[in-house]
Amino acid sequence: MRYDLVTLDSLGGSVSFAININESGQASGTSLLGSNAILHAQIWKQPPHTIDLGTLGGPNSAIFQYNHGIFGRFVGWSETSNIDPNDENFCGFGTSQICLGFSWQRGKMTALPTLGGNNDNTNDINARGQMAGAAETSTQDPSCTPPHVLDYFGVIWQPNGKITTLPPYSGDTVSYAYTLTESGQDVVGNSGSCAASTAHAVLWHNGSPVNLGSLGGTVNIALDINNRGQVIGNSNLYGNTVTHTFLWQHGTITDLGTLPGDVDSFAGGINDEGQIVGQSCDASGNCRGYLWQNGSFTDLNTLIPPSMNLDVLFGSNINDLGEITGATVNAQGLERGFILVPRGFGHALPQSVSARKFTLPQNVRMRLQDPRGPFWDLRGKTAFPR
Numbered sequence: 167m168r169y170d171l172v173t174l175d176s177l178g179g180s181v182s183f184a185i186n187i188n189e190s191g192q193a194s195g196t197s198l199l200g201s202n203a204i205l206h207a208q209i210w211k212q213p214p215h216t217i218d219l220g221t222l223g224g225p226n227s228a229i230f231q232y233n234h235g236i237f238g239r240f241v242g243w244s245e246t247s248n249i250d251p252n253d254e255n256f257c258g259f260g261t262s263q264i265c266l267g268f269s270w271q272r273g274k275m276t277a278l279p280t281l282g283g284n285n286d287n288t289n290d291i292n293a294r295g296q297m298a299g300a301a302e303t304s305t306q307d308p309s310c311t312p313p314h315v316l317d318y319f320g321v322i323w324q325p326n327g328k329i330t331t332l333p334p335y336s337g338d339t340v341s342y343a344y345t346l347t348e349s350g351q352d353v354v355g356n357s358g359s360c361a362a363s364t365a366h367a368v369l370w371h372n373g374s375p376v377n378l379g380s381l382g383g384t385v386n387i388a389l390d391i392n393n394r395g396q397v398i399g400n401s402n403l404y405g406n407t408v409t410h411t412f413l414w415q416h417g418t419i420t421d422l423g424t425l426p427g428d429v430d431s432f433a434g435g436i437n438d439e440g441q442i443v444g445q446s447c448d449a450s451g452n453c454r455g456y457l458w459q460n461g462s463f464t465d466l467n468t469l470i471p472p473s474m475n476l477d478v479l480f481g482s483n484i485n486d487l488g489e490i491t492g493a494t495v496n497a498q499g500l501e502r503g504f505i506l507v508p509r510g511f512g513h514a515l516p517q518s519v520s521a522r523k524f525t526l527p528q529n530v531r532m533r534l535q536d537p538r539g540p541f542w543d544l545r546g547k548t549a550f551p552r
Contacts, residue, residue: 167469167508168508168509169470169490169509170506171476171494171504171507172504172507173214173476174193174195174210174214174502174504175216175502176197177197177200177208178198178199179197179198179201180198180202181500181501182196182197182198182208182216182493182501183196183492183493183501184493185482186229186231186232186234186435186483187485187491188235188237189485189486191213191487192211192237193209193210193491193503193505194233194240194242195503196208196230197216197503204225205259206218206221207219207220207240207244209240219240221244221246222244222268222275223244223245224244224245224247224261225245225259226259226261226263227242227243227275228257230289232344232345232435232483234290234345235290235291235294235348236271236291236292236293236295238271239269239295240291241267241270241290241299242270243268243299244265244266244268245261245263245265246266248263248264250265252313252316254285254313254314255313256284256302256314257287264284265286266278266286267289267323269291269297269323278297278299278323279323281318281329282302284302285301285302285318286301286302286318286321287299287300288323290345292346292347292350294325294348296324297322298320298321298322298344298345299323299343300319300321300341300343301321302316302318304316310360311360314360318340318341319341320341320353320357320370321343322346322350332355333373334358334375335375338357338359338365339360340358340359340360340363341356341368342356343355344388344390345390346391347391347395348393351372352391352395354369354388354389354391354399355370356368356387356388357377364385364387365385366378367388367399367401367414368388369391369414378397380401380402381402381410381412381419381421382402382403383402383404384402385406385409386400386401386402387400387401389434389435390434390435390436391436392436392437392440394438396413396414396415396436397413397436398413398414398433398442398444399412400432403421409431409432410422410424410430411442411458412433413436423463424446424447425463425465426463428447429447429448430446431446431447434480435484436484437485437486439486439488441457441458441459442457443455443457443458443466443482444458444480444481445480446463454466454480455481455492457469457481457490466478466492466506469506475497476494476496477494477496478494479492479494479501487508489505490505490506492506
């Protein structure tokens with residue numbers, strides 16, 4: 167299949183990340199402002215041009231997860247103008263502001279309530295208007311690793327304003343939710359202690375947690391679920407030195423491996439066709455986006471004809487039309503969100519351009535030495551939470 171690459175505007179800074187694309191073709195993500203010091207959540211309702219969603223009063227906001235659901239409605243999290251008395255840096259932006267999940271619609275950002283604590287995150291919304299995320303309680307937990315103080319649970323904010331708590335797996339004390347199905351019956355995330363919150367990759371079915379197993383390591387997280395009940399996530403292998411994408415279905419967890427020559431892989435998103443996108447990295451931290459389908463990996467860079475100096479760093483999500491979001495980097499180190507649109511199947515989008523593989527200059531390569539890459543540094547605020 168042939169694809170067109172649509173590059174997406176930033177909010178003035180050198181980096182923008184397209185995290186999700188819903189079934190309406192609306193993309194959402196996060197971008198640096200012109201100062202390259204502040205992040206804001208953004209959407210591309212008419213790609214490539216972006217809309218700044220603003221904040222809840224603090225300097226930073228972000229969309230780091232999926233937003234699967236409602237046309238024109240998006241969720242994420244934002245700093246407020248209030249100072250967190252526990253200085254937990256719950257948003258991960260390095261400030262002392264309280265962090266709250268938000269719902270954004272028609273130009274208005276609305277904060278979502280916690281479970282009695284100070285902070286929460288919102289990660290996904292389905293077509294029913296149910297929102298998944300995690301919220302702090304008022305319980306101080308001495309096992310927490312500083313600066314974290316309070317326990318938290320995965321939650322669903324219901325359309326009627328009620329909050330459904332998603333309990334930790336048996337023996338655990340905290341939980342965190344990422345993604346939910348259109349029915350709202352199934353939610354995925356992780357469960358553990360406050361000091362080791364990713365001990366178990368978890369599926370909540372009708373509110374009851376199911377341990378999905380592991381690939382042998384002690385860090386396990388379920389990131390996305392499609393409406394067929396297929397779950398993807400990340401799991402460390404034995405020894406906890408290598409991370410691989412896993413696919414869980416029908417009660418069985420499968421190691422998907424990596425692109426040839428790589429050692430680590432990280433899950434992005436899965437659609438109802440069972441197509442998976444993510445990131446694969448070699449031992450030196452050089453990373454590239456992948457598409458997995460029908461049992462095989464494809465380097466996303468090979469889907470783009472050679473005409474521009476761009477390198478696809480990761481695939482963050484894929485909708486049921488096969489449209490893929492993520493980020494590219496050029497030879498100058500400028501990172502931009504993108505949408506890969508399959509010809510004849512995706513939405514009609516402007517500014518179709520193509521790209522070719524190239525060798526990254528040394529100063530850019532140095533930025534990729536973390537095996538999760540720069541995107542996963544940001545995504546890690548939720549993918550490897552508290």
